[in-house]
Amino acid sequence: MxxxxxxxxxxxxxxxxxxxxxxxxxxxxxxxxxRRHLTVGRCLTAKVPPPRNPRxxxxxxxxxxxxxxxxxxxxxxxxxxxxxxxxxxYKDPRYYKSPPAHEMLLYKDKPCYMFNQRxxxxxxxxxxxxxxxxxxxxxxxxxxxxPAGNPENQIPDQDERVQNAIKHARFWDTTEDRPRKEKxxxxxxxxxxxxxxxxxxxxPAVGRRMLAENYSLAxxxxxxxxxxQIRGQNGLLLNSMDPLPEVSGKQEVADTADHVxxxxxxxxxxxxxxxxxxxxxxxxxxxxxxxxPYPHAHTLYFLESADPRCKLRPEQFRTKMIMFTFxxxxxxxHKLYGTRPQRLLDRPVTVQSxxxxxxxxxxxxxxxxxxxxxxxxxxxxxxxxxxxxxxxDFAKVRPLIKKKQVKIxxxxxxxxxxxxxxxxxxYLHGAV
Amino acid sequence: MALxxxxxxxxxxxxxxxxxxxxxxxxxxxxGAQVPSSAVIQWRGFLTTAxxxxxxxxxxxxxxxxxxxxxxxxxxxxxxxxxxxxxxxxGGHKQRYRWVDFHRLRYEANKEGQPFExxxxxxxxxxCRSADIALVAGGERKRWIIATENMQAGxxxxxxxxxxxxxxxxxxxxxxxxxxxxxxxxxxxxEVRPGKGSEYIxxxxxxxxxxxxxxxxxxxxxxxxxxxxxxxxCIVTVGRVSNIDHNKRIIGKAxxxxxxxxxxxxxxxxxxxGWAGRKIKPLPPMKVYVNLPSVSTS
Numbered sequence: 001m002x003x004x005x006x007x008x009x010x011x012x013x014x015x016x017x018x019x020x021x022x023x024x025x026x027x028x029x030x031x032x033x034x035r036r037h038l039t040v041g042r043c044l045t046a047k048v049p050p051p052r053n054p055r056x057x058x059x060x061x062x063x064x065x066x067x068x069x070x071x072x073x074x075x076x077x078x079x080x081x082x083x084x085x086x087x088x089x090y091k092d093p094r095y096y097k098s099p100p101a102h103e104m105l106l107y108k109d110k111p112c113y114m115f116n117q118r119x120x121x122x123x124x125x126x127x128x129x130x131x132x133x134x135x136x137x138x139x140x141x142x143x144x145x146x147p148a149g150n151p152e153n154q155i156p157d158q159d160e161r162v163q164n165a166i167k168h169a170r171f172w173d174t175t176e177d178r179p180r181k182e183k184x185x186x187x188x189x190x191x192x193x194x195x196x197x198x199x200x201x202x203x204p205a206v207g208r209r210m211l212a213e214n215y216s217l218a219x220x221x222x223x224x225x226x227x228x229q230i231r232g233q234n235g236l237l238l239n240s241m242d243p244l245p246e247v248s249g250k251q252e253v254a255d256t257a258d259h260v261x262x263x264x265x266x267x268x269x270x271x272x273x274x275x276x277x278x279x280x281x282x283x284x285x286x287x288x289x290x291x292x293p294y295p296h297a298h299t300l301y302f303l304e305s306a307d308p309r310c311k312l313r314p315e316q317f318r319t320k321m322i323m324f325t326f327x328x329x330x331x332x333x334h335k336l337y338g339t340r341p342q343r344l345l346d347r348p349v350t351v352q353s354x355x356x357x358x359x360x361x362x363x364x365x366x367x368x369x370x371x372x373x374x375x376x377x378x379x380x381x382x383x384x385x386x387x388x389x390x391x392x393d394f395a396k397v398r399p400l401i402k403k404k405q406v407k408i409x410x411x412x413x414x415x416x417x418x419x420x421x422x423x424x425x426x427y428l429h430g431a432v
Numbered sequence: 433m434a435l436x437x438x439x440x441x442x443x444x445x446x447x448x449x450x451x452x453x454x455x456x457x458x459x460x461x462x463x464g465a466q467v468p469s470s471a472v473i474q475w476r477g478f479l480t481t482a483x484x485x486x487x488x489x490x491x492x493x494x495x496x497x498x499x500x501x502x503x504x505x506x507x508x509x510x511x512x513x514x515x516x517x518x519x520x521x522x523g524g525h526k527q528r529y530r531w532v533d534f535h536r537l538r539y540e541a542n543k544e545g546q547p548f549e550x551x552x553x554x555x556x557x558x559x560c561r562s563a564d565i566a567l568v569a570g571g572e573r574k575r576w577i578i579a580t581e582n583m584q585a586g587x588x589x590x591x592x593x594x595x596x597x598x599x600x601x602x603x604x605x606x607x608x609x610x611x612x613x614x615x616x617x618x619x620x621x622x623e624v625r626p627g628k629g630s631e632y633i634x635x636x637x638x639x640x641x642x643x644x645x646x647x648x649x650x651x652x653x654x655x656x657x658x659x660x661x662x663x664x665x666c667i668v669t670v671g672r673v674s675n676i677d678h679n680k681r682i683i684g685k686a687x688x689x690x691x692x693x694x695x696x697x698x699x700x701x702x703x704x705x706g707w708a709g710r711k712i713k714p715l716p717p718m719k720v721y722v723n724l725p726s727v728s729t730s
Contacts, residue, residue, distance in 0.1 A: 047487070049485060050490075052485075122553065122569055122574070264551075265549070266548065266549040266550055266551055266569075266570045266571065266588065267551055267569050267570065267571075268571045268572045270572055271569060271571070271572050271573075271574070275572070
């Protein structure tokens with residue numbers, strides 16, 4: 001019998017024991033010349049049906065059921081003998097059934113709301129702002145963008161090299177007609193990062209940075225009565241040895257106390273967050289060990305197509321960016337200042353993030369001013385968000401022709417140099 | 433493999449006492465050993481046939497509510513025996529079922545008894561019914577409900593189970609018990625038994641009229657002009673159901689009917705009997721869904 005038929009038979013017939021089955025197989029296959037090809041008259045590749053709930057036994061006190069157990073065969077009219085529950089005295093991982101949630105060791109009555117990589121928040125940026133007690137400021141801060149005009153902070157032949165990078169990602173990086181979105185967005189991001197890193201010769205601080213991928217972040221905080229956690233594997237993180245300088249001064253930070261957070265009654269701010277009762281309390285982990293030489297998170301890079309199963313709309317993608325940037329900042333703050341809520345941090349923690357889908361970029365700078373997030377009043381964190389910045393209009397492999405006129409030519413069209421200068425400005429922040 | 437298992441199991445079925453030689457049998461009887469009749473190995477039966485259940489209705493046996501569309505299996509008008517029970521159904525575009533919550537007054541956990549509000553997130557077409565459905569979000573949950581005529585994304589709709597002394601001036605889309613609404617309001621999604629969920633007036637553009645309220649019950653006129661008496665605690669939604677121009681649409685071609693899953697009727701000419709033709713008859717008597725205390729003759 002072939003091994004694959006054996007495998008399917010095993011799934012299709014869970015009643016028969018596995019070990020006996022294997023011995024039979026071996027006996028059959030090792031029989032020398034005469035192999036028996038057993039056939040069964042039913043489909044071997046069926047879906048395993050879900051386990052049926054056994055009929056409920058009704059116990060009537062004082063009434064003893066007469067079973068056919070002693071007679072060793074089914075007798076119509078007699079009851080089915082009750083089987084004792086049998087537990088293996090050793091632990092076999094193949095037959096391990098996990099206990100229900102309320103019997104687990106880490107079960108708690110109070111639920112915890114978790115935000116992970118696949119969460120699609122209904123209310124978008126407003127919900128993230130409420131959960132992280134943040135004031136959203138549209139547009140990037142001026143002091144971040146001002147060094148971009150300086151020719152020292154620009155790459156020689158910047159426009160041409162960026163356009164080559166886009167063309168490489170969108171046209172040249174495949175043997176097929178056109179590369180798929182997951183591929184070209186990833187290639188484009190890495191090309192742009194490489195271009196930025198070529199400035200290491202003129203900006204030595206760029207060399208004190210390191211890229212890291214797929215590290216697990218965990219942070220906990222309280223918001224009102226609810227416990228919130230961020231967990232997940234991040235995308236790409238640029239770490240650095242030195243922390244980022246703070247973006248807004250002490251006066252602006254104190255002014256945020258007057259800002260009122262947006263609420264969205266009747267929707268609760270914890271909607272769409274995963275509600276769990278089994279969780280570890282007070283987990284705060286940046287994802288790296290304590291002796292890692294690049295402890296400070298500098299910039300996070302998010303790709304829309306990183307998880308193929310989870311497609312997020314632009315608003316939800318920005319929410320994810322905000323929450324994970326906040327998570328990194330909060331984990332760092334907890335490590336520096338402890339987990340007790342601090343009303344005002346001496347040195348606010350700044351983290352940046354960039355999100356892209358291959359053409360449209362979202363830039364964000366987050367400044368964590370306070371870890372006292374339980375109340376709605378007091379000093380708030382700040383966030384500068386630049387949404388939907390296009391790098392180029394079209395990158396078509398075949399031209400769009402309508403009524404015999406070329407509407408959009410093939411190749412790269414509508415390149416906007418300001419977007420890359422913003423990207424570079426975010427990269428060079430702290431290294432200029 | 434199946435054979436060997438079968439034989440192994442049947443082997444255990446054989447003699448509860450092994451076959452003994454005559455000398456051993458004599459020795460045993462000499463010793464007077466009691467042959468324990470109950471020294472049998474307990475075992476349970478096994479099924480020798482393949483799985484008996486079919487995969488017909490497993491797609492709709494999900495217990496947990498979800499807003500995600502569920503893949504559907506079309507029946508083609510066939511019942512469990514496999515024969516056609518209803519003619520004219522079959523084919524058509526593939527559809528995914530969106531689980532509509534017909535219990536409008538469904539409280540969230542820990543928030544029983546309080547009227548609540550919900551926000552309409554999206555109103556969209558539903559392939560499984562003539563009306564449009566609306567995704568509403570309130571508190572920590574989202575659900576699909578039947579949309580009313582002027583419902584748009586961003587509206588706030590209220591659901592309440594409280595019957596006050598004065599009638600409420602209800603907005604379209606809100607849900608109240610019949611006892612709380614003024615007489616003459618257009619209603620839809622009518623429950624006839626309180627707590628059972630709405631079963632009437634759900635089609636596109638339909639609406640019922642609250643005719644009168646009579647001590648503890650309310651009388652509603654259904655779109656077929658049939659009148660129905662129900663308890664006043666039954667929840668209804670105010671307004672007309674969405675997609676009001678549904679009956680004015682023109683199918684246009686046979687193919688469009690086939691896309692909707694409607695197969696052509698039998699072409700055989702059949703003499704129309706007493707069932708055909710216009711009938712003018714009085715309205716049927718009012719259907720009463722309330723157990724009124726019967727007058728007992730003592």
